[in-house]
Amino acid sequence: MDTALIRKNGIPLYVQVKNNILSDVQSGVRKPGEQLPTERELSERLGVSRNTVSQAYQDLEADGILVSIQGRGTFICDRDDKVRFENRRDLLSKVIDVALEEGLQLGFSIEEFVDIATKRAQQKAALLHDVQVVFIECNREQVEYFSRKLEFGGIHITPLLLEELKDASQKERSILERARLVITTFFHLDEVQQLIGSSQQVIAVSLDPELETIVKVARIPQEKRVGLICKSENFAGKVLNALRQARLEELHVSVHTDADAERVRAFVGSQDALIVSPGRRREIEAYCKRKQHVIEFVFQPDVASVNLLRAALADTFRH
Known part of the structure; x- marks a missing residue:
């Protein structure tokens, strides 16, 4: 996690921080249940902004790698569900326990509680x-x-x-x-x-660019010709803006929004790598006459928005 960050390789700093933490977890350097430094501590240690570390932590929490417990800190999740720290399942179990205890105090049996809870869940699902x-x-x-x-x-x-x-x-x-x-x-x-x-x-x-998408684009050598194929200029503008925000503006990207099959085929043949809108990867790969990297540019809602x-x-x- 403390691996020095490279500031001019085209990969956003928060992506590098995230990948370093992932590497530590996968290699066993960081163990399940281990507490990570605070955002402030890690930002000072790495010489980056606190927002950079915060973004990396948020992404890893969304991926189920980390768990943040209010008042206690951020921890490595136990992937086998034997974690000693609270997680979503633990919290839900506690909510159910409280409801069950209150139901018993009201005079309901456990069987009656299960029946009422099941029917209520079914009603909510129908709603x-x-x-x-x-x-x-x-x-x-x-x-x-x-x-x-x-x-x-x-x-x-x-x-x-x-x-x-x-x-x-x-x-x-x-x-x-x-x-x-x-x-x-x-x-x-x-x-x-x-x-x-x-x-x-x-x-x-x-809506933010998917982390994996940015990493894939960042790995394209700057000297390569990159084609962006999509249906609308609006989507193309969003992709180009996302690349600028990720400091990948040095890539030379040509945009193609024409739906004509022959013109698409000709455009594909003139590019070394291709970025395409969601769901079009296989379609565009069919036009490739040589080995070309085809990347779907995916945006996703952030965790806060989904919540x-x-x-x-x-x-x-x-x-």
Whole structure:
């Protein structure tokens, strides 16, 4: 974890910090249950900002490598569930224990508690299934991909393009009227709220480039010709902006949004490596006549956004 960071290799510092911690865990240098330095301590030790360490810790926590316990610190998770520290399963068990104890005090038997809890869970599951959620974004690649990515617990999310919202037909208006919740990105929050008014609750999520995607792109030699193939200029702009934020702007990236098969084939043949929008890797690989690296550029909602969405959906149960 204390391995010196390389500042001019194109790989973001937080990615290097994360990879160093992962390496320590996989090699056994860091043991399950071991406490890590605080964000401040590690940032001072490595000579980076605290935000850099915080991002690395958050990503590792989302991946189930670390667990953060309020008031105690950050620890290496036990991958075999024999960890001595609290984790999500432990916390849920404690909640159930409290509910069970209160149920017994109210005069219910354990069997009655199990029956009531099971029926209540089934009711909640049915309610979740009936919840109508709409995800609004400005480009087809992201709106379809993230509508699938954000689904959980049986909730179905209907994708809707921002342009479709602006020119809303009866179909789009009907979808919005039935929606219990509308999701968009922070970039479009104000515009979406203006378009739909105050009739529906709007939740904004933050979409970040997937860590693995950035690492793959960072490994492309700078002298290589890199082609970006996607359906919209908007998505291309988001990818190029993400590369700039990751300090990978020295890569020379050419953009191709034309859907014509022959022009796509010709463009693929002129590039050394290819970046493609989600779901198009196999399609583009079929055009490759030589060995070319094809990378899907994937954005994902951050952990805080997913937790916020879960909380908003839970709140619908109480109304």
